Amino acid sequence: MRRILITLCILSFIATAFRPALPVSVKPVSVAEPVKLSWETLRDVTFKKKWYAAESIYMLYPTFGPGIQKLNGKVVELTGYVLPVDLEENTYVLSAFPFSACFFCGGAGPESVAALKFKKNSKKFKTDERRTFRGILKLNADNIYEMNYILADTEVVE
Secondary structure (H helix, E strand, O other), X not given: OHHHHHHHXXXXXXXXXXXXXXXXXXXXXXXXXXXXXXXXXXXXXXXXXXXXXOOOEEXXXXXXXXXXXXXXXXXXXXXXEEEEEEOOOOEEEEEOOOHHHOHHHOOOOHHHEEEEEEOOOXXXXXXXXXXXXXXXXXXXXOOOOOOOEEEEEEEEOO
16 A cells, blocks of 8 residues: 555656646736826816814815826826925925925915825935935825825835
8 A cells, every 4th residue: 555655656746747837928017107297287286275173274275186186096206305394203395396485485385395205214305405206196185284295105216
């Protein structure tokens, strides 16, 4: 009985080892190229004042146009000026304009800035450093404590 089992094992091994290989079909993995986003494209938004009782203040409520809505959740690349918000927390904003003319200084609208939410802690950036970042575009109309545009899982494009 033992001899039969050994013979069957050997025959099974030989049949497997010398069997002609089946052709392997390899499908290329489709990785979408990031969309090169411009600040002009981000202007596809209108704002109306809305009262937020929790803060006792009027805020600008965005209504995103169809062009920018199509990009929500897509991987994009955006170039702008880096504005440090909190270096210890690695919090930065990307702006269409340098600090002296940015949204926070009253020189532009909320459509001219995007929050950068890094995939991992990144290097430190200097104010007005002009860089390109890649991330997932998130449109924010509801959370008044965040920017209207957010780049999630952000990475620096070298």
